[in-house]
Amino acid sequence: MTLEPTSIMPLDDVRVIDLTHRTAGPFGTRILGDYGADVIKIERPETGDPTRSMPPFYKDEPGLERSGLFMFLNTNKRSMTLDLKSERGREIVKELVKGAQIVVESFSPGTMDAIGLGYEDLKKINPKLVMTSVSNYGQDGPYRDYIGIELNLYAMGGSMTSSGDVDNEPLKTAGRMVSYHAGYAAALASALGLFQVEFRDADGDYMDVSIFETAMHSIDMRLGRLMGYQYTGHIGTRPGRAVAVGGGVHPCSDGFFLMTGGPRFIPNIIRMIGMEELLEQPEWGTAEGRANPDRIDEFLAHIIPWTLERTKEEVRAACEEFAVLGGPLNTIEDLVNNPQFVARNYFQEIDHPTTGPIKYPGYHNRMHREGVDFPKRRRPPLLGEHTDEVLSEIGLSADAIAALRKDGVV
Amino acid sequence: MAADNSGVNSLGSPNPGNPTQPDPSLPLAGLRIIDFTVVFAGPYGTMQLADWGAEVIRVESTTHFASTTRGMLARPALATVQAQTGMGMGMPDSEPGERPWNRSAVFNAHGRNKLGMTVNLRTEEGQEALERLVAVSDGLVENNLPQSMERQGITWERLSKINPKLIMIRMPAFGLDGPYKGYRTWGNHMEAISGHPLIRTYSDLSPEYAPAGVPSDAASGIGSALAFLMGKRYLKRTGKGLLIEAPTAENFVPLLGEFIMDYSMNGRVWTQMGNNHFYLAPHNVYRTQGEDQWVTIACWNEEQWQALCERMRRPELADDPRFCDNESRFKNKAELDAIIGEWVADKHASWVLDQLQIVGVPSGAVINERDAIEDRHLEHRGFFKRMTHPEAGTHKTPMTPFKSMNNPGVGPRRHSPRLGEDNEYVYKQVLGYSDEEYAEFDKKGHIGMDFDPSIP
Numbered sequence: 001m002t003l004e005p006t007s008i009m010p011l012d013d014v015r016v017i018d019l020t021h022r023t024a025g026p027f028g029t030r031i032l033g034d035y036g037a038d039v040i041k042i043e044r045p046e047t048g049d050p051t052r053s054m055p056p057f058y059k060d061e062p063g064l065e066r067s068g069l070f071m072f073l074n075t076n077k078r079s080m081t082l083d084l085k086s087e088r089g090r091e092i093v094k095e096l097v098k099g100a101q102i103v104v105e106s107f108s109p110g111t112m113d114a115i116g117l118g119y120e121d122l123k124k125i126n127p128k129l130v131m132t133s134v135s136n137y138g139q140d141g142p143y144r145d146y147i148g149i150e151l152n153l154y155a156m157g158g159s160m161t162s163s164g165d166v167d168n169e170p171l172k173t174a175g176r177m178v179s180y181h182a183g184y185a186a187a188l189a190s191a192l193g194l195f196q197v198e199f200r201d202a203d204g205d206y207m208d209v210s211i212f213e214t215a216m217h218s219i220d221m222r223l224g225r226l227m228g229y230q231y232t233g234h235i236g237t238r239p240g241r242a243v244a245v246g247g248g249v250h251p252c253s254d255g256f257f258l259m260t261g262g263p264r265f266i267p268n269i270i271r272m273i274g275m276e277e278l279l280e281q282p283e284w285g286t287a288e289g290r291a292n293p294d295r296i297d298e299f300l301a302h303i304i305p306w307t308l309e310r311t312k313e314e315v316r317a318a319c320e321e322f323a324v325l326g327g328p329l330n331t332i333e334d335l336v337n338n339p340q341f342v343a344r345n346y347f348q349e350i351d352h353p354t355t356g357p358i359k360y361p362g363y364h365n366r367m368h369r370e371g372v373d374f375p376k377r378r379r380p381p382l383l384g385e386h387t388d389e390v391l392s393e394i395g396l397s398a399d400a401i402a403a404l405r406k407d408g409v410v
Numbered sequence: 411m412a413a414d415n416s417g418v419n420s421l422g423s424p425n426p427g428n429p430t431q432p433d434p435s436l437p438l439a440g441l442r443i444i445d446f447t448v449v450f451a452g453p454y455g456t457m458q459l460a461d462w463g464a465e466v467i468r469v470e471s472t473t474h475f476a477s478t479t480r481g482m483l484a485r486p487a488l489a490t491v492q493a494q495t496g497m498g499m500g501m502p503d504s505e506p507g508e509r510p511w512n513r514s515a516v517f518n519a520h521g522r523n524k525l526g527m528t529v530n531l532r533t534e535e536g537q538e539a540l541e542r543l544v545a546v547s548d549g550l551v552e553n554n555l556p557q558s559m560e561r562q563g564i565t566w567e568r569l570s571k572i573n574p575k576l577i578m579i580r581m582p583a584f585g586l587d588g589p590y591k592g593y594r595t596w597g598n599h600m601e602a603i604s605g606h607p608l609i610r611t612y613s614d615l616s617p618e619y620a621p622a623g624v625p626s627d628a629a630s631g632i633g634s635a636l637a638f639l640m641g642k643r644y645l646k647r648t649g650k651g652l653l654i655e656a657p658t659a660e661n662f663v664p665l666l667g668e669f670i671m672d673y674s675m676n677g678r679v680w681t682q683m684g685n686n687h688f689y690l691a692p693h694n695v696y697r698t699q700g701e702d703q704w705v706t707i708a709c710w711n712e713e714q715w716q717a718l719c720e721r722m723r724r725p726e727l728a729d730d731p732r733f734c735d736n737e738s739r740f741k742n743k744a745e746l747d748a749i750i751g752e753w754v755a756d757k758h759a760s761w762v763l764d765q766l767q768i769v770g771v772p773s774g775a776v777i778n779e780r781d782a783i784e785d786r787h788l789e790h791r792g793f794f795k796r797m798t799h800p801e802a803g804t805h806k807t808p809m810t811p812f813k814s815m816n817n818p819g820v821g822p823r824r825h826s827p828r829l830g831e832d833n834e835y836v837y838k839q840v841l842g843y844s845d846e847e848y849a850e851f852d853k854k855g856h857i858g859m860d861f862d863p864s865i866p
Contacts, residue, residue, distance in 0.1 A: 008648055010640035027664075035640050055688060056672035068671030072664075119815075138813075141790040146767050151685065151693060152774030155706040160695070161778040162496070165612070165619045169695050170704055170776050172685050174609040177625050177665045184632045189812045191639040192462060196437045196816065199642070206815035213793060216782060217811035218628035221450050224498025224516030229779030230805040231502045231515050234495035236779055237702065241618055249607075249618045256617045258602040263490070264477055287483065287866055291490050316603075320593045327599030329608045329617055331681060332666070332673045338603065340590040346660060347670075358674040361664040364630075365637045367644070368566070368653040 007372045009036025014194065015100040017093065018042060018077065019084075019117075021049045023150075023176045024211055025106035025134045026073040027183030032102070032190060033076030034363055034377070040096065040390055041074060041381065045081040045408060048383040049074070058355050064383050065354050071380040072360060075350065079381035080390045081410045088409045090116055095394045097122050097129060101197070102190045106134040109144050119206040129204040130193030134186045138210035154178045157215025158222050162236035170238065178219060182211040245290055245299050249329065250307040250315075257307055257315045260325035261299070263290040272322035273306040352379045384410065427839045428465055429832055430523050430824040436463025436817065442840070443638070444469060444543055444550040445524060446564065448476040450624070451597060451658050452553030452581055453520045454631030459549075459638060460523035461810050461820055467525045467543070467836055468827060472858040475865045478596075480511035480829070484861045502802045511861060512801040512828040519807060521826025522797060527837070528830040529856050531562045536856060540564075542841045544572045549638050553581035553630075553658070555594050566653040576651040577641030579634050585657045597624040600659050605666060613684040630661035632811075691739040692718070695776065696751045698759040704776040705759040707750060707766065715739070717769040722753045799825035830859040 011032060018029040018041040026041075026049070033039040043049050051070040058066045083089040094117070097103060103122060105112055112118045112133070119131045136153060137143040143156075154160050154172050164171035189207035196202040216222055225236050241248050246261025246269050261269065264287075270278050283289040307315055312328035319326040330338065336347060336359060347359040363374050387410050391401050404410045424432045424439050432439050441464040445456045460466040470476075475484045482494060485506070492504045498516035507513050530536045540563070544550065550569065552559055559565070559580070566578055583600050584590035601607060601624065611620035637654040644652050663670070668688075672678045685706075687693035692715075693708040709715040712735070719728040727733050727749070732742040739746050754762050759775040766773040777785065783806055788794065791813075794806035802825075809821030837843045837851060851857050 008644065010643045010647075013647075031636070056668060056675055056678065058675045060676060068675050069668045072667040072671045137787060138791055141787045143787040146774075147770055147772045148774050149687075149690075149693070149708045149710060149772045151687070151695075151706045151708050152772050155695065155704070155774040155776045158777050158779070158782050159623060159625075160704075160706075160776050161702070163621045163623045165615070165621070168612060168615065168619065169685070169697070171610055171612065171621050172695075172706075173623065173625050174606055174680075174683065175666060175668055180665045180667075181625065181629055181632070184629055184636075185811050188458065188632050188636045188639075189814070191636055192437055193814070195639050195642070198646070200437065202437075202816060205817075207812055208815075209812040210791075213788075213791065214811045216788070216793070217808050218454060218631065219625050220623040221498050221516055221519075221627065223519040223808050224450070226779055226782060227519040227805060227807065228495065228498040228500035228515035230783065231513075231802070232495050232500035232504050234500060234504075236496060238621075239496060249620050249622075251618065256608075256620070258599055258607065258620070258622060260596065260599070262482065264482065288487055288490070291487075291493065293493060316593075320590075323594060325594065325596055325599055327595055327602035329602050329620060330605045331608060331679050332605045332669050333679050335603070335605045335663070335666075336670065336673060340584050340588045340593075340659075341663075343588040344585050344660075346663070355675060359670070360674070361667050361670050362660060364633050364661045364664060365640075365654050365656040366660075367640075368655060369650075 007369065009375070012036035014038070014102065015040065016102045016104060017096050017100045019103065019105035019107070020134060021106060022051055023073065024179035024183040025104055025186065026051070027180040028134065028186035028190070029077065029104050030073055030075060031184065031187040031364065034374070039077040040386070041077040041079045042082045042093070043079055043383060045083055045384070045410060048081070052383065071352065074380040075360065075377040077381055078386035078390060079384055080387040081384040083409050084115060086409050088404065092391070093117055094122070094125050096390070097126050099394070100126070101128070101130060101194055103129060103131045104134065104186060104190060105131070109133070109135050109139045123204055127203055128197050130190055130197065130207065131204070132186050132190045132193070132207040132209060134182055134209045134211070136210065137212045139208045143212070150176045150179055153211045153215060156212055157219055159215065159220040162225070162238055163220070164238045166238045166240045178215045179211055181219060182209055182214040185209050185214045245293065245296050246303065248300070250304055252307050252310055252312045252315055255312045256329040257312050258327050258329060259319070263287040265325060266290045266299070268322050268324045269303065272318050272324050273303060275302060278302070348377060350377055350379050353382070424463070424465055425839055427835055428525070429835055430460070430465070430525060432463045432465065432823065436820065439463035441465065441549070442467065442547040444547050446550065446552035446554065446559070448479045448554060449596065450516065450520065451627035451630045452551060452634065453479070454628060455581070455634030456524065456551050457520045457522070458632065458635035465525065466523070467527055467840070468521070470526060470528050470829060471530050472528050472830065472855065472860065473530055473862045475861055480517050481514040484511055484865045486510055507801060509801060509828070509860065518799055518802055518826045522807065522822040523824055524827055525832040525836060526827025526830055527833050528858055533854065535851065535854065537563060539837070539841055539851070541572050544569050544576060546840060547573070547576065549577040549579065549641070551579045551581070551634055551638065556580070556582045556586050556591055570651055570653070574651050575645055577638055577645065578651070578653045579637050579641070579656055580653065581630055581634055581656045581658060583657065584659045586655050597627045597658060598622040601626050601662060604659055604663050605669070608681050609666070609669060609683055611682050611684070613682045613686060617682070625665065626658055626662035629665060630656060630658040633661045689740060690736060691743040692746050692750055694747050694750070696747070696754045698754045698762060699756055700758065703759045705754055705762045706774045706776065708772045710772065714771050718766070718771045721765055721769050721771065722750070724749070795821050797822040797825055801828060828859060829861065830857060833857050
């Protein structure tokens with residue numbers, strides 16, 4: 001597939017005013033940018049988005065243009081600085097909102113209203129505007145002002161209770177997954193709002209995205225487990241090492257391998273390890289026999305000597321051949337060099353003045369248009385890189401911009 | 411062909427006979443989606459579309475049982491059902507009932523607002539019904555092994571000829587091409603390949619204890635619904651339908667973004683972090699009073715740390731050289747965790763949470779299913795609504811994962827479709843078959859509310 005940057009992208013005529021910071025909101029606006037939207041990221045003068053000061057840093061040296069976290073979250077965006085505490089700063093936001101379809105923000109609930117940039121204020125300026133707020137617990141309710149970090153929100157979001165080993169403490173997910181998931185939901189919410197405006201001739205809409213609720217809804221099939229509890233009265237505990245006969249994380253010669261067992265898959269596992277004779281025995285030849293949890297250790301004693309003699313990639317290839325569900329416990333290094341991701345050119349090299357070209361996670365989804373692929377992403381912006389450009393687009397003269405800069409508004 | 415074959419259902423009003431009764435004012439009312447999704451990632455995506463008003467038609471077959479979508483087995487024994495409580499696989503009162511496939515908790519959670527039809531696509535007339543459905547639909551979503559779809563004739567080349575305005579969303583695990591195209595996995599295996607469990611597992615135990623949760627399905631579910639809306643907008647601007655590939659793995663890997671960046675920038679490979687933060691301390695989960703009750707506590711600045719010391723009635727810790735700044739705390743986090751752990755051990759998690767929130771310390775209780783169902787914040791926010799399923803009873807089920815001011819009260823309208831529940835509506839009103847033709851489909855075994863007796 002060839003690259004054709006001029007081809008139409010779904011959102012390349014949409015402007016997003018991005019008042020989000022840290023992790024959840026920027027993840028969402030990044031996806032709108034991936035689909036072609038012009039995302040104008042508004043940052044605090046001098047220091048910018050707090051993620052600019054958060055590791056990992058290039059060569060482990062801190063600096064506003066060195067954070068890998070910021071860079072990853074802010075591709076395909078333009079950056080302008082603006083002091084929202086100043087009256088003129090807020091007027092500029094209102095001016096920008098006139099030409100925008102979507103505003104996404106992630107301040108503490110009530111902040112936007114307090115500074116005169118709430119939905120009620122902005123819809124007076126632009127009745128077709130879609131505004132999406134991303135917050136920890138939503139815009140109202142008893143926990144509205146609770147303070148929390150990813151770890152706390154994952155715990156409250158419900159999945160942590162069944163994450164980890166039964167005899168040990170509950171475990172969080174890696175990194176900031178729950179926040180990112182809420183950001184993804186914010187992208188969907190914004191698109192849904194835009195859809196109403198454009199396809200149903202509706203007025204704009206206000207979308208309230210809560211990290212807590214998106215986690216409680218979806219992370220780790222939470223809504224299925226909430227139903228399961230009501231069906232059975234059973235609270236989801238953490239599983240033991242093997243949740244079903246044949247399943248669990250098995251050691252290999254060079255690492256570990258996750259395998260799914262249970263009555264349906266055991267026959268395939270038995271064929272894979274070359275012990276077909278077991279299937280003649282009633283305890284392994286029938287679904288009921290294979291479901292007996294008392295026989296977990298007995299079956300592991302058949303599998304583990306087999307996996308120990310093989311690399312995790314050899315086990316994976318065998319699983320594919322014998323239709324056994326499983327996957328190696330890869331490192332990030334394994335992932336970046338994985339033949340599947342390499343064959344699909346998944347990781348994208350993006351050039352940046354600090355780092356030179358380095359690999360970023362690729363697009364979530366791919367549009368299949370004949371002879372056309374997604375255009376390459378634009379690199380993450382330097383702090384305030386597009387301030388003058390954006391201000392001149394809304395009609396400010398070079399002198400007016402200089403005055404704003406002198407007064408610390410931008 | 412009796413049905414309208416203009417190719418787009420064109421956002422008219424929903425069909426009057428639709429048994430899920432979407433409100434015509436819902437954002438996606440009048441759109442029709444063909445749903446070939448299984449297990450969770452795909453169904454979670456089409457659930458978003460159905461909730462917001464699209465007519466989503468699940469296409470199933472009485473002769474094929476997709477394991478784990480409607481339970482692990484079509485006809486599990488009582489003992490098997492009683493043993494399967496985890497992962498949302500439970501059934502009401504832990505009994506299989508007459509039709510166990512209509513009683514799976516996870517299916518009954520995400521299938522709401524969707525229609526259910528059955529058809530055998532391995533027959534000529536089944537394929538003709540599929541073609542009719544494609545002609546009158548706006549979208550198709552599937553998340554199967556690519557080859558299995560292709561074997562059933564579900565390919566972009568064929569379907570886009572029938573309906574050039576179709577938006578087709580395919581959600582393979584790893585992609586429609588590449589060496590893993592035929593590699594069948596679930597979300598947890600895909601996550602393992604993507605590096606997740608090895609990063610998140612315990613720092614002090616063998617990776618054999620690695621957890622196997624599945625955040626990935628949710629991300630690609632949301633991503634697929636977004637992809638459909640993007641496809642519709644592309645169609646509006648270009649007049650062309652679109653195939654969008656939304657691989658689960660490629661939707662999940664960005665959730666590990668900072669780990670990939672650290673590897674790209676510094677060659678660093680993070681493993682076995684457990685509940686450790688990259689650099690903050692305290693940042694952990696602590697056992698409280700009660701059975702399997704825990705609370706999480708973290709501090710990201712000195713103010714929070716000092717407030718925590720005050721609240722623990724240990725103000726001297728704030729000046730203790732072991733804990734006086736984040737760097738020292740991070741270095742001495744084992745000692746720090748022991749002190750905090752001791753403070754919470756004889757207290758209730760909810761009490762600790764309340765107390766710490768009052769003084770502004772980041773905290774969260776580890777909430778289980780019972781806590782969630784009774785949670786006062788979720789109650790205030792109207793997170794749950796009661797929904798009745800004819801073969802499973804009445805239960806609380808979540809509304810949508812985010813709220814729209816224009817559309818208050820969007821959420822469950824009808825129970826998850828029982829196998830084949832809406833055949834008559836789909837065949838006759840959507841596909842335009844006559845009573846006689848429908849009887850013929852029935853005679854040939856396409857129509858039914860039971861899986862074939864040969865399926866275990």
